[in-house]
Amino acid sequence: MRRFAFPILLSLLAAGAAHAQPVNVPVLVPLTGFLSLEGTSQRNGALLALKQAPAGLTVAADVVDTGTSPEAAVTALERAAGKPVTAVVASMLGTQMLAMLPLAKDYGLPLVTVSGTASITEQGNPWVFRFFPGDAVTKAAHARYVVEDLGRKRPAVIYQTTAYGQGGKAQLMEQFQKLGATPVFEEGVDTSAKDLLPVITKALAANPDVLVLHLHSAPTALFIRQAAAHGVGVPIVAGSAMHQPSTAALLEPAELKGVCAETAASPVSGGSPEVEAFTAAYRGAFNAEPDAFALAQYDGVRMVLDAAAKGARTAEQVRDALAKGTHKGLAMTYASDGKGNMAHSAVIVCYDGKTRVPALVKRYDSLTGAVK
Known part of the structure; x- marks a missing residue:
């Protein structure tokens, strides 16, 4: 696995929040292998959301390349669990998600993903939240x-x-x-x-x-x-x-x-001033064009950050906020169907x-x- 450091994201400190408990959101996604294009979009969407965190939040984020093997994803999640974690941006690769689910349940870590694999929300696991339509x-x-x-x-x-x-x-x-x-x-x-x-x-x-x-x-x-x-x-x-x-x-x-x-969406096709603003910000940050995976992961991390801004700081509190709340994102409005499927359009x-x-x-x- 390759570990990527983004110093700007490790110290997003708002006035008066110097001693606040940080919102720690590890980004564990495939950046090499056959899913590298999709995984890079997923990473970028998460990072843009973290960069635009609400005022008052201290945000920490490590980015780890999970490649395409289930073992690499599990190892990345085990290492991430060594620190207090608010939520995890988890691989969009179905086989990796299925391997990560039992560990996420054992550690009590909300997995926020854009994986389209249907079975990941059919395991009865209350810790998975899919922001891309399955x-x-x-x-x-x-x-x-x-x-x-x-x-x-x-x-x-x-x-x-x-x-x-x-x-x-x-x-x-x-x-x-x-x-x-x-x-x-x-x-x-x-x-x-x-x-x-x-x-x-x-x-x-x-x-x-x-x-x-x-x-x-x-x-x-x-x-x-x-x-x-x-x-x-x-x-x-x-x-x-x-x-x-x-x-x-x-x-x-x-x-x-x-x-x-x-x-799920096509941000480069426009559709609203908010989507166009997201597309412009994405281009400025990454010198690339955003896709639906980036936008969905952005929306998912924004829901996590909004919950944290309202007081949900522990993993369990964030899980409850995702499971019970509704979020008006840029691509669509998100709400869990009881299984962790958040996207329905x-x-x-x-x-x-x-x-x-x-x-x-x-x-x-x-x-x-x-x-x-």
Whole structure:
């Protein structure tokens, strides 16, 4: 693991708060490996929120690269638990989250994450809080857009063989069945695959009317590049990895023409003065474009900091505030469904082939009914 020091975050001291108990929020995320693009966005969103902590709070934060192994994530959490912890920004990688959950319960540490893996909030663990809409939300929007808006009923589903990919694929199949659509092809893709033309060829041989992707960032870009190079005319509706500016940057605008994707939000697409201010601040801090993972992690850490500003300083007090409270974030309004799922809305974005910035074309609010 690599440890990253951000001195500016280790001493954010407001007037009159010199002796206040610090709000300690370790950031334990994947910064290397196949999830490095997503993990970097997660880290940046957390750091921006910590930098903008409410007046009166002393904030401490160590950043640790968890890589992609469950063991590295567990080791990072064990080390973080050696100090008083307010909450933990926990890895977005599903296998790492599943490994961290038992330890978080033993130590009593709230895990604030943007992992989309459905099963992390199905373990009966009261210490996990997911601020990115889980697969039950995003795949409902994903499938509904394919069937209801595009009118497609013969999807080919290509998914990652990771826990994230398997969970998303299961949700997609369930949603398509509810909507009366029958997938004509399904195949898992390993994150190490360097050529996706064989799976594209097999998928097209099944005569689908839409290609539905649930892949990580780099495989998504590879699939779309190869599909464009071979003149695939079937619409592509991808998973949330596609909305990331870092993913779009791997492709030419023309290669993106007609590609759509589900996600929680698209800050680069604008939508409100608050989101635009966040995007400007993010660009200034990191010289990069923010995505939905960054915005969701920002919102999650802001909810933790707001709770701390109102007096919740211990891990248990923060857990109770997250479990019982409501937070109006930049992407959406967050509230727990009783399992730690905080996000209940999703959007669809599409590319016009002229720019790498997608347009917001559809919004689905309160898909679980948890937020009225």
